[in-house]
Amino acid sequence: MKKVLITIIVIVITLCVFSVVTGHITNSRIQKRTTYWKSLIDAEIPTGTTKEKIEQWGKQRGLHLTWIPDRNFFDANVEQVPESGIGFPCSEWNIIVDIYIGKDNASVKGEVSTVGSCV
DSSP states (O other): OHHHHHHHHHHHHHHHHHHHHHHHHHHHHHHHHHHHHHHHHHHHSOTTOBHHHHHHHHHHTTOOOEEETTTTEEEEEEEEEEOSTTOOSEEEEEEEEEEEEOTTSBEEEEEEEEEEEEO
16 A cells, blocks of 8 residues: 555656646747747837738738737737647647737837637
8 A cells, every 4th residue: 555655656746747847848938939929020010010011921921910900909829839748738829929000000019928728
């Protein structure tokens, strides 16, 4: 009975360590990809870029930019980063780009965020 309990404890500790390590790997990959997208937005869609040029940029990159008229911005799910390891509760992380448009129909800022595809 004692050996079974020790075996269970070792398995639980191993799974916890595995989960922590793979979580760090996933977080590092997400950070690298969000940094990439933020630098790309800053370089290719500076403040003042017209709405039409933003739409053209999205088409050239094969992105599906969704126009959200109530809030005056474009939204796009630009990339999925798979979860390393178990993938529970989230199997992947979506990198989202939002480009806000001012009253002059030109960009005022671009933001990059993430959201998990979770159970």
